[in-house]
Every structure is written in structure tokens, then in C-alpha cells.
Amino acid sequence: MKIKAPYLLFIGDAKDPLSIKLAKGVVDWRPELAIGEYSLPGCEVTTSHPEMNIQEAVDKGAKTFVLGFANSGGTVDEKWIPYILEAIEAGMDIASGLHQRLDSFSEISEHAKKHNVQLIDVRHPVGTFKTGTGNKRTGKRLLTVGTDCSVGKMYTALALEKAMSQKNFDVSFKATGQSGIFITGDGIAIDCVVSDFIAGTVEQLSPPNNPEHWDIIEGQGSLYHPAFAGVSLGLLHGAQPDALVLCHAEKREHMRGIPGRNLPSLAQTLELNLNAAKLTNPDARFVGISVNTSMLGEDEANAICAGYEKEFSLPCVDPIRHSVSRIVEQLQ
Amino acid sequence: MKIKAPYLLFIGDAKDPLSIKLAKGVVDWRPELAIGEYSLPGCEVTTSHPEMNIQEAVDKGAKTFVLGFANSGGTVDEKWIPYILEAIEAGMDIASGLHQRLDSFSEISEHAKKHNVQLIDVRHPVGTFKTGTGNKRTGKRLLTVGTDCSVGKMYTALALEKAMSQKNFDVSFKATGQSGIFITGDGIAIDCVVSDFIAGTVEQLSPPNNPEHWDIIEGQGSLYHPAFAGVSLGLLHGAQPDALVLCHAEKREHMRGIPGRNLPSLAQTLELNLNAAKLTNPDARFVGISVNTSMLGEDEANAICAGYEKEFSLPCVDPIRHSVSRIVEQLQ
Numbered sequence: 001m002k003i004k005a006p007y008l009l010f011i012g013d014a015k016d017p018l019s020i021k022l023a024k025g026v027v028d029w030r031p032e033l034a035i036g037e038y039s040l041p042g043c044e045v046t047t048s049h050p051e052m053n054i055q056e057a058v059d060k061g062a063k064t065f066v067l068g069f070a071n072s073g074g075t076v077d078e079k080w081i082p083y084i085l086e087a088i089e090a091g092m093d094i095a096s097g098l099h100q101r102l103d104s105f106s107e108i109s110e111h112a113k114k115h116n117v118q119l120i121d122v123r124h125p126v127g128t129f130k131t132g133t134g135n136k137r138t139g140k141r142l143l144t145v146g147t148d149c150s151v152g153k154m155y156t157a158l159a160l161e162k163a164m165s166q167k168n169f170d171v172s173f174k175a176t177g178q179s180g181i182f183i184t185g186d187g188i189a190i191d192c193v194v195s196d197f198i199a200g201t202v203e204q205l206s207p208p209n210n211p212e213h214w215d216i217i218e219g220q221g222s223l224y225h226p227a228f229a230g231v232s233l234g235l236l237h238g239a240q241p242d243a244l245v246l247c248h249a250e251k252r253e254h255m256r257g258i259p260g261r262n263l264p265s266l267a268q269t270l271e272l273n274l275n276a277a278k279l280t281n282p283d284a285r286f287v288g289i290s291v292n293t294s295m296l297g298e299d300e301a302n303a304i305c306a307g308y309e310k311e312f313s314l315p316c317v318d319p320i321r322h323s324v325s326r327i328v329e330q331l332q
Numbered sequence: 333m334k335i336k337a338p339y340l341l342f343i344g345d346a347k348d349p350l351s352i353k354l355a356k357g358v359v360d361w362r363p364e365l366a367i368g369e370y371s372l373p374g375c376e377v378t379t380s381h382p383e384m385n386i387q388e389a390v391d392k393g394a395k396t397f398v399l400g401f402a403n404s405g406g407t408v409d410e411k412w413i414p415y416i417l418e419a420i421e422a423g424m425d426i427a428s429g430l431h432q433r434l435d436s437f438s439e440i441s442e443h444a445k446k447h448n449v450q451l452i453d454v455r456h457p458v459g460t461f462k463t464g465t466g467n468k469r470t471g472k473r474l475l476t477v478g479t480d481c482s483v484g485k486m487y488t489a490l491a492l493e494k495a496m497s498q499k500n501f502d503v504s505f506k507a508t509g510q511s512g513i514f515i516t517g518d519g520i521a522i523d524c525v526v527s528d529f530i531a532g533t534v535e536q537l538s539p540p541n542n543p544e545h546w547d548i549i550e551g552q553g554s555l556y557h558p559a560f561a562g563v564s565l566g567l568l569h570g571a572q573p574d575a576l577v578l579c580h581a582e583k584r585e586h587m588r589g590i591p592g593r594n595l596p597s598l599a600q601t602l603e604l605n606l607n608a609a610k611l612t613n614p615d616a617r618f619v620g621i622s623v624n625t626s627m628l629g630e631d632e633a634n635a636i637c638a639g640y641e642k643e644f645s646l647p648c649v650d651p652i653r654h655s656v657s658r659i660v661e662q663l664q
Contacts, residue, residue, distance in 0.1 A: 131559040131560070131589075132558050132559035132560075133558065133559065133589075133590060134558025134559070134590060134593065135590075190527065191526070191527050191528040192526055192527070192528065193526070193527055194523070194524055194525070194526060194527070195522065195523050195524070195525055195526070195527040195530050195562060195563045195566065196523040196524065196559075196560070196563065198527050198562040198563075199558060199559050199560075199561070199562060200559060223565075224611060226464050226465065226466025226531060226569050226611055226612050227463040227464035227465065227466070227528075227531050227532060227569075228463070228464075228528070228531075229531070229565050229566065229569055229608075229611070230527060230530040230531060230562040230563060230564075230565045230566025230567075230569070231527045231528065231530075231562060231566075232562075233555075233561050233562045233565045234527065234561065234562025234563075235562070237558050237559075237561055237562070257463075257465075258465055258466060258467075261466060276561075279556060279558055279561070280558050
């Protein structure tokens, strides 16, 4: 499901910067994919891309109307339907990362058919999935794994891809979640795939490649998260990574969404992931640690990273404060 | 998705006993759920249940027409459609464990609507799924886990439920695969659930219960299977088992479906499962080993079981040759 660029990023009347994380991700990482932002009266946030309406965007070549906001429950609010219909009439595909399918509204699906545009629900992957084999594929792969959900696995993977690209590596980012898919226009939301096919889908997402090519695969969840560890394990086995990067967020009080459940230690997370990775790649190794230190001051952040670096004999950086180049050096 | 009993087991013109495993499972474990078998000219196998046609079965009270055979690819052969339509007309629900949905045939779905009967595709679970929490639930749970797929996890779980029931335990079998669902008329095919919800679905399947109640949960796959380990891990976390039984098949040459990939040792499998189980139940423990020794003679089978028993200090039985009562003793 390739999302055609350029996009018009629709952010409605959003008020919370976090709710437009998806649109913001595109502007941060692939600004060239979006031609502009379309907000409505009452909107209090911005992606910083130029404001334009549907007709202006289409006149400038926009191909896809991206619902660039999230809401709790993941439903499509009926108040957005007129804008979606207008975009369809103007000839744009519609792309959504919401849980509720666009074609669950008959007016949207009929309109899309009539105007011959695609409805792309990234949370409802389409295609033929296969079960995995674990057989070794050519090319190299790096996977980001985490102590918890939402600790910077996508950010770290994108930062690594960017740094590697600047150093002339032959490298691709492989998206496994909705934000990553909008950022690259491609990928599979792995937690939306039927569970029989988790590993097999990752094998398809990162097929055999040139021996020197690197796929940087976006990790999901955590082997220590009681809701999502199955996804993380299938993704790890399917990725058969040569290199792993551990992602962690400092000052997290409990596992995401589960008050009272402590995070695992970095040592535990390194050990469990490495042992599990060896099932499909006996040569898997960790090449670095990426820490989100946004809750800390500069000195404390540097001290934390230096401490992990010494404890685990791996380069440890905050990709926002520092850079990931010391991790990339491990791949050369 | 409760399958209404009694069933009429439709086995078509099957020639291979393995292809009617699903119908046979019902007759072996819950003979009272099936009123009879319906086979067609050319059929060379039988479940041993009385032969009867659709009208006879309905006259005797049959409520569901069960497609009791499997075929490679999991498609619904068009030659069965007339029989399905006849069963619908006679007022029966239709239940299928095939991959292809019954309602993908418009004649079947229209006929079902007209005659007000249900189409039950056990490989396409319906309902509202939630993500897991890992929070401790009341009641006790036992999960069967394996060195590989198809090593006897369902059989062992059903044998344990039967033996426990005979010893007056308050006990339920919880099906997680299609055969188990037909055998109990209830359950969820866990490998058909969207991967985000693996653990959460098992939490729903085995909800809080009386402190002395045991759910015997059917395991799936293996933590060492490169295609299916994610399902096995999510199932393990969602089950939060107090007790685990390791299932293994002797003389298996490679992991199921993956020539060249060796099975893990029993020691590895015990250790990995126990460590993973502790995430949601720190008190999890193994209570026995169940070995399929059908490829061995009597003496060799007994020697193998005695060897594992000594090595791991756990009762080790072949549930077909011996009985599972020595494992049940561990639960008292």
C-alpha cells in the first residue's frame, strides 16, 4: 500500500501537539512528501508547513489527503466527512491511520469509487501474507528494540537511516507502524497483521537484498510488555537482525499503559532480545543504546549515557541531544 | 462464537484420515456434540459416528452443519456449495474451520440471511478485542506448551481436563485453535486474531474465576518456531499460567514445515517458557512433560519417558500409552 506523494496534511481543529504527531513526523523526517497543511478554525497547533486548502493543494499537485491527527478510540469523527468527500471530489486518495475503516462510511466508499481514488487504511493491511521460515536472507538488517513501547524506536531508526545515508551506506528505512508508514509512504503496521503472519510479514517487508545493503527496521513494543511482547518477538524473528539497537526512555514510571508494572532493566532487555534474536540469526549483536533523556538536564543526561556506555561497552547516545554517528561507526 | 450442538459432521468424499481430523476430534472427545456423520459416495474414511443425511439429522435435532474436513489452501471447494445451501434451507447454522470465508460466496450469505441461520468461520474471529494488561486474575490456569507445532498440546490439554474432571476438579478446557473450538463449541483461534490483541484475547478467553477453578488452556506453536513464536509468547503472557506442561514429539526430524531446522532440547524449552511465563505469573512452574511416542515401540517409549522424568524431576507420560493422572497429582 504505497501512499502517493505529495500529501496534504489535514489536522482539523487539533489543539494538542501530540495529537498531530503523525503529520509532524512527516514534516520532521520527509518534508518533501507534504505540500502543505490544512487546518480549520479553532486549530491551535501546526506542523509548520504552509497552510492551504484542498483546491490549492490539488492545483499544486497534491495526490493524497492524509488524516494527520489521532484521537482516542481511533474513530473517524463524522464532522470530518465533508472534508474527506471534498478531497475525494478533487481527485485525491485518502490515507488514514485511524482504527475505524474509511470504507465503513458508505458515502466515503461510494464517493471514492465514483471518483476513482484509493482509500488507504494503514491500520488494515491488505495483501497476501505468508507464514515465516526463518531462512537466512542476503543483505544486512538492523532492528531497534526497546525496554517499553514509545521509547524512541522509530525516531532512532530514522536517525540511523539518515546518518548512514549521509555516510553513503546503501540503506532503507522499513516502517512497521502507522507513523513510519506515513513518513515513508510505505510499510506494514505489524501489530495490525493477523498473528499467524507476524514473522512472515516482516520477512516480506525486508526481502533478500544486496550483500552490503542495510534495512533499518522500526521496532515495536517490548519483549517485556505483557500486551505486546508477541508482536515484538515475531518482529524480531522475522527481521533476523545482524545488528540491534536498544532504545530506552529515562524516568518512565511504569510500562506504557500499565500503572504499577516496572520497566525491565537495560541488562535484562539486552540479554532477552539477544537470545531471542539468535533463533533466526546466530550472529546477531547489539551495536548501541539510544536513550530518550528529554526528562533530564544536560549534565544528568550526559552522565546517564556515559554510565550505560561503561556498563555495557556499547556506544550510548540520545539521538536528539547527541547524534547517532557513534552507533553508525559500529556498522562500518 | 458459540457453535450450537448437536452437529452434523460433513466429511464430503474424504479419502485421507488426517483430512477429517477435525470431525474425528469431536467424536473422540465430545461424541455427544455430534448427532451423526454425512459422507458422500467415494468417501473412504469415517469418524465412526452413524451415517445420516441432512434431513435425517435435522429431524433428530441437529443445529449445526460442520465442515469437518481440511484441504490444502483452506479454500471452500465449490462442489460443497449445494450441500451447504441444503443445510441452510433445512435450518442449520454452518460452521467452517477453512481459511476462506463462507460469506465470500454471495449465494451462501444470501441464503443464510434468508433462512436466518448463522455462518460461523472459526478462523475469522469476531467480537471486540482488547489489548492485554498482565494483571493477575483469580482462579488457576494450566497451559500446554511445546518444543514444536503439532506435538500434542491440544490432546494433552483435553486429556488433563478429562482426568481432572474425573477427580472432581472444577475445570474447563479453553480452546485456542480450530479443532479445539469444534470439540468444545467455543473458543478463539488465537493465530487468527490481529497481533495487537494476542495476549488481551487470551485474558478475555480465560477471565477471572473462582479461586479453585482451573482453566486448561490449549497451547499453540512453540517459542522456538521462527514463524509462530510471537503467537506462543502472547498466548503464554495472556494465559499467566500457574502450571505448565511441556509437550514434545519423539523422532521429529525438523521443526514443522521447516526442513533443516532442528528442534530445541527439552531443557531449552522448559527454561525459555518458564522465564517468559514469569512476566505475568512469577509463581509459574512446570508440573509435567507429555511425550508423543507413537513412533517408538513400547519399551523404547517407556525408557524415553523414564529418562526425561529423571533428568527434569517431573512426571513424564505419553497421554495415549499411559495416562496423565501422574501430572494431575501435581495439581492437588
